[in-house]
Amino acid sequence: MGSQSTSEGLGQEFTNHVIQAMGPNTSPRMRTVMTALIQHVHDFAREVNLTADEWLAGVEMINWAGRMSNDRRNEGQLVCDVIGLESLVDDITYREASKADKPPTSSAILGPFWRADAPIRENGGTITFNTPKDGQVTFMHGQVTDAVTGKPLANATVDVWQASTNGLYEQQDPDQVDCNLRGKFITDAEGRYSFYCLRPTPYPIPFDGPAGKLLKLMDRHEYRPAHIHLIAECKGYGSLTTQIFDKDSKYLEDDSVFAVKDGLTVEFKPREGDAQAQFDLEYNIQLAKKN
Amino acid sequence: MGSQSTSEGLGQEFTNHVIQAMGPNTSPRMRTVMTALIQHVHDFAREVNLTADEWLAGVEMINWAGRMSNDRRNEGQLVCDVIGLESLVDDITYREASKADKPPTSSAILGPFWRADAPIRENGGTITFNTPKDGQVTFMHGQVTDAVTGKPLANATVDVWQASTNGLYEQQDPDQVDCNLRGKFITDAEGRYSFYCLRPTPYPIPFDGPAGKLLKLMDRHEYRPAHIHLIAECKGYGSLTTQIFDKDSKYLEDDSVFAVKDGLTVEFKPREGDAQAQFDLEYNIQLAKKN
Numbered sequence: 340m341g342s343q344s345t346s347e348g349l350g351q352e353f354t355n356h357v358i359q360a361m362g363p364n365t366s367p368r369m370r371t372v373m374t375a376l377i378q379h380v381h382d383f384a385r386e387v388n389l390t391a392d393e394w395l396a397g398v399e400m401i402n403w404a405g406r407m408s409n410d411r412r413n414e415g416q417l418v419c420d421v422i423g424l425e426s427l428v429d430d431i432t433y434r435e436a437s438k439a440d441k442p443p444t445s446s447a448i449l450g451p452f453w454r455a456d457a458p459i460r461e462n463g464g465t466i467t468f469n470t471p472k473d474g475q476v477t478f479m480h481g482q483v484t485d486a487v488t489g490k491p492l493a494n495a496t497v498d499v500w501q502a503s504t505n506g507l508y509e510q511q512d513p514d515q516v517d518c519n520l521r522g523k524f525i526t527d528a529e530g531r532y533s534f535y536c537l538r539p540t541p542y543p544i545p546f547d548g549p550a551g552k553l554l555k556l557m558d559r560h561e562y563r564p565a566h567i568h569l570i571a572e573c574k575g576y577g578s579l580t581t582q583i584f585d586k587d588s589k590y591l592e593d594d595s596v597f598a599v600k601d602g603l604t605v606e607f608k609p610r611e612g613d614a615q616a617q618f619d620l621e622y623n624i625q626l627a628k629k630n
Numbered sequence: 631m632g633s634q635s636t637s638e639g640l641g642q643e644f645t646n647h648v649i650q651a652m653g654p655n656t657s658p659r660m661r662t663v664m665t666a667l668i669q670h671v672h673d674f675a676r677e678v679n680l681t682a683d684e685w686l687a688g689v690e691m692i693n694w695a696g697r698m699s700n701d702r703r704n705e706g707q708l709v710c711d712v713i714g715l716e717s718l719v720d721d722i723t724y725r726e727a728s729k730a731d732k733p734p735t736s737s738a739i740l741g742p743f744w745r746a747d748a749p750i751r752e753n754g755g756t757i758t759f760n761t762p763k764d765g766q767v768t769f770m771h772g773q774v775t776d777a778v779t780g781k782p783l784a785n786a787t788v789d790v791w792q793a794s795t796n797g798l799y800e801q802q803d804p805d806q807v808d809c810n811l812r813g814k815f816i817t818d819a820e821g822r823y824s825f826y827c828l829r830p831t832p833y834p835i836p837f838d839g840p841a842g843k844l845l846k847l848m849d850r851h852e853y854r855p856a857h858i859h860l861i862a863e864c865k866g867y868g869s870l871t872t873q874i875f876d877k878d879s880k881y882l883e884d885d886s887v888f889a890v891k892d893g894l895t896v897e898f899k900p901r902e903g904d905a906q907a908q909f910d911l912e913y914n915i916q917l918a919k920k921n
Contacts (some may be wrong), residue, residue: 405696558653
């Protein structure tokens with residue numbers, strides 16, 4: 340026993356021992372994932388000579404993330420976000436799912452504020468029911484098409500959500516009505532959707548938990564560039580989760596959760612002749628057919 | 631923005647971008663640790679093509695570990711233990727702390743059941759107050775010495791704790807009195823300590839949380855070989871946290887938390903002429919002087 344230990348301490352022999360402890364009934368995928376995870380975790384600890392105190396500080400952050408998480412908040416997710424992991428797995432998942440010649444609209448991370456139960460609203464309607472004084476109303480519209488043929492997709496769903504100018508989503512803010520700045524729109528026969536929303540503004544991610552502590556320790560700010568979240572879905576097509584970013588926003592270069600990608604920035608143009616909106620945003624979406 | 635993205639997806643350029651986001655006021659140690667952590671986490675995700683669903687399953691396990699943890703249970707720690715991480719950082723910490731020529735007694739992981747408030751007891755006394763029917767009482771004794779000079783160390787503290795034969799520590803088991811199978815002993819002028827305890831038996835680690843789920847997914851059992859925990863401390867010397875293992879126990883080769891090391895197995899010998907104990911265990915401890 341203990342033969343994994345050498346005079347140089349617990350090296351690769353120990354790591355092999357831990358990996359080989361997996362039994363014959365481990366699924367092939369689990370074995371692949373855990374082999375790589377154990378190898379990288381051990382290599383990390385050895386490379387930096389991680390001490391027991393440092394490791395325990397990490398354990399305490401994990402436990403703290405779990406204690407803070409609930410139906411309205413996923414702090415474990417947020418901790419991953421600030422080290423770029425959600426953006427990375429989103430990118431991997433997107434590329435695995437879309438191996439067509441013409442790539443569909445780029446994906447981006449879901450984030451912790453999506454709600455499954457957002458209401459379906461009429462095209463041309465609004466999602467801003469508590470427009471703040473500093474809010475700039477925008478008419479957002481576009482067409483959903485097949486990424487390869489360009490054919491318009493009727494009855495596609497465009498599910499959007501955004502924070503208000505105070506940086507809060509409605510579920511974080513008692514001063515917003517239920518499902519403010521949130522809604523689902525169904526495309527018409529020409530694949531078109533449209534609604535009034537706010538021109539988004541930068542806001543900080545929650546800073547009172549381990550993700551905030553990690554940002555402080557890394558001497559980083561907690562801001563995200565101005566963005567609107569959306570999920571587009573159509574029967575027979577791959578679902579698309581993305582965020583679109585105001586090209587004039589601050590923090591595009593240093594998003595605290597690293598979600599900004601090429602092809603996701605959009606231009607808010609002045610809107611003429613519409614008493615309801617100051618800005619106009621056209622955003623077209625290409626979806627990839629399922630194989 | 632988003633220039634970290636290439637046609638091959640988020641590669642090393644993206645990882646460098648996340649690492650370089652750390653600000654100038656990051657401490658040098660934090661920068662070292664987070665640089666290696668971010669690099670390994672990203673490399674892991676890319677190597678196995680980790681999908682968003684797999685990553686979210688991992689996030690849920692982290693959050694679950696935090697929800698289960700409290701003053702009496704540290705599930706985040708246990709999850710690390712089953713992939714060998716606590717054993718590894720313990721080994722690193724031990725080797726960093728002891729660079730003398732004569733290495734002191736080997737260390738081992740603390741585990742989640744130590745209590746800071748264990749009572750000081752008399753040498754020659756007992757820690758087994760609810761001896762179970764299948765319990766085999768053992769007289770444990772030994773000498774604490776300086777690892778280099780061999781000089782006996784008086785007034786050293788030997789803090790011991792162990793599970794009962796049902797596999798439970800007293801804080802897990804309403805049928806054991808407070809601080810059963812737990813106590814601190816102070817060495818005499820010759821550095822000697824002694825007490826009656828149980829010959830330890832194998833037991834399973836808690837199996838109802840994410841650590842248990844991970845073991846199941848890896849097709850591994852949850853048992854630990856028979857062991858007694860101890861911490862030895864003496865003024866002017868480095869503190870030693872260790873576990874000693876019964877050399878005849880099952881699971882020495884496949885401890886579920888990988889804590890067994892060379893030099894930590896001990897022999898329980900039959901004890902003659904003592905109506906109170908069936909077994910005798912001599913265990914001597916060497917401590918390293920602080921630099």
